[in-house]
Amino acid sequence: MTGVAALTLPGAVFETRLREVLRSRVEFIELIGEDLVAAGGKRARPAVTFLAAQALGAGPQDPRWDAVTDLGVCVELLHSASLLHDDLIDDADTRRGQPAAFRRFGNVVSVMSGDFMLSRLLTLLAAMPQGPALTRAFGEAASQICEGEVLQFQVAAYADYRLEHYLDVIHGKTAALVELAASAPALLLGAPGAQRGALATFGREYGMAFQMRDDLLDLTGDEATLGKPVGGDLREGKATLPVLHLLGGPHGAEVREVLERRAAHPGDVGRIRELAWSQGAAERTREEIRRRAELAVQALEALPPSGAREALADLARHEIDRTR
Template identity: 70%
Template sequence: MNLPALPLDRFEVRLREVLRSRVEFIELIGEDLAAAGGKRVRPSLVYLALRALGAHQHPQEHDLAVAVELLHSASLLHDDLLDNADTRRGQVTAFRRFGNVVSVMSGDYMLSKVLVLLSAMPQCLTRAFGETAAAICEGEVLQFQVAAYSEYSDANYLEIIRGKTGVLIELAASAPALLLGSPPEQLQALRTYGLEYGLAFQMQDDLLDLASDEATLGKPIGGDLREGKATFPVLRLLDSRDAAEVREILERRAAQAGDVARVRVLAAEHDAFAATRAEIERRSRLAVQALSVLPPSPARERLEALATLEAQRVK
């Protein structure tokens, strides 16, 4: 049996409905978000998890998918400002177009809409969204703290990417179980799946930032090094005989010509890229294994495939 097409068209309609505002600048930012599209990974996870739990249609599924996407989008609006980013998905970032105040307040507007959507759902979802939002903030601040203090470690890195990506994908995968009141073992399975898949997802992003090329990635490589971020392959180099040189490059934010190229050479020499790919595959396997408590279904197979194929993503 083939899995029916996910109702992403209805999701897009509902997203636009929720983002409507009588204030033109907020309306324009909302329209940019809706028009930008993207892979819609998180809304897709909401629908897939519902189907895997046996709910082939739920009256609040679109609102739940929109709430997850809005939490993600609000964090991106704030991230772009913090990172001083010029573009997002090939478009000029909101704060470059409209200024800092408009961008930040539009992100806050999205968060307020999340609360409105959650008000009609089980209370446990409000807590889950609140805890996720707090973890996102902690991860973002920790990332700056680690770079400022040069506190590079595997533990800090995992905590950063948990907040940056893991907790939101965990929420997308597990929120349907909270909506349905599913058994605790199914809720935990989807939480584990989402977190491990999210960690693998971010590790792959971090790997591509250093191991890929600009033509494939669509942006300059080495961005993390220039921000003083020690990602998984770089952490492997900090445990190598060339640790002192790599630490110097990190601490000067790869400011000298050839810094990024040098780290790429060292990463290849020390098999840091291979070690990162192995860790991504391990996390993906953990995600797939967690789903074994759910009954077999096309939706579960699709969830498993998303995690399994993560290591093959090229951008």
């Protein structure tokens, strides 16, 4: 990222605050919270929040910066709560290299710990300037996350593979939270509506590009680089963008059969992977990722030039050629 060394990203202060917010008198909830802090990760969504706030002129010396930090914590809590629920829904074995929480503590503890995180973020939002507006924004994003998750299962159950469904799913599951992470600082800081709209557009388009890239890598990526097998979406009956392109082509009937049997036959994943390259579906998906990334960068032109604005733009540009 250009100029990133001079910018403030989630670090030790953020991690300390996250640990404070997750404290509980119930040991199992505390342990799941400790796992979240210890696992670390890129904190990509709070990083967007921090960068957006700085692009709007705030910084660590600003008296509102503690509220910006708490806003980033709220974004991470919403993301983490959704992951606790997702792992149970997907019957996942691991999360960030560790056994999934429900594998260690059971379904009830995992779900209720996710709900605990949601309750903690509501408490934080209530104490912030612009609390009602921020609570509304977080509530809308949470609703979209739920709708995206359920729609994904509905599409697979009905084998109703349509582009509009796919776009709704990835907006709900991924882009809605990135849009929130980018635009919530504008609400907190009282930025003009045009700047809030620009950051919302950035977050939405960046989030869409991010998920499209993940979906393309799941089909065409290098397993050694990814550190996991490819074809997971096919095995779950999910028609991602490259697969949708194939469904509309001369091999559509064959691709639909693979989806409906969830790539259960040996060679199914390899065959769809081969078709994605030979029929141009992978390249068409790459072009759509590029288009979305460029829309995200263009949206930032409504903000004054700064290192933070350029760092946000770099995040979107990275999706064009990301390999893992």
